[in-house]
Amino acid sequence: MKNIAILLIICVSVIACKTNSEEKKEENTIAKVEYKSIGDDVKQENVLSKTEMIETYKNLKPGDTVDVKFKTKVNAVCQAKGCWMRMDLGEEEAMVKFKDYAFFMPLDLAGKDVIVDGKAYVAEVSVDEQRHYAEDGGSTPEEVAAITEPKRTLSFMSSGVLVPVEEGNMEE
Numbered sequence: 001m002k003n004i005a006i007l008l009i010i011c012v013s014v015i016a017c018k019t020n021s022e023e024k025k026e027e028n029t030i031a032k033v034e035y036k037s038i039g040d041d042v043k044q045e046n047v048l049s050k051t052e053m054i055e056t057y058k059n060l061k062p063g064d065t066v067d068v069k070f071k072t073k074v075n076a077v078c079q080a081k082g083c084w085m086r087m088d089l090g091e092e093e094a095m096v097k098f099k100d101y102a103f104f105m106p107l108d109l110a111g112k113d114v115i116v117d118g119k120a121y122v123a124e125v126s127v128d129e130q131r132h133y134a135e136d137g138g139s140t141p142e143e144v145a146a147i148t149e150p151k152r153t154l155s156f157m158s159s160g161v162l163v164p165v166e167e168g169n170m171e172e
Helices: 002-031 050-058 127-136 141-145
Strands: 035-039 065-077 084-089 092-098 113-125 151-164
Touching (some): 050 065, 050 113, 113 127, 127 141
Antiparallel strands (some): 065 084, 065 113
């Protein structure tokens, strides 16, 4: 009977330790996100949240420019070659282009959080430019034709982007 009790205690201890170490391993995996820079080298310092970036844009008038770095989810990427992306800012989006057309984003980046570094500004986008972006984004001809007025947009000229590195996709 004594041996059974000791064996039971050992089994419970092993299971408890294993479960605890698996939970810690999972917590560490979730908390740590590895990024790689595309374009200029970007550091994970002084990064504004989505909420802070929304406030920054609220204070900008057409013609104003501010150097900033922020993190939020990518809503869409140009499916022709990754030459622009739209980033989630709640009720609005920021239209991100890349400085000197020098680099492009992976086409499968939508839905992932990235950090962009560059200049935020408010712009008025012409009908022709809106239609071009709609075509690149895969809109139907009817959706493209429905664009008939210039639009005030939250814009961003990025000099570099930190994109998440996924397991099995560690290429640099």
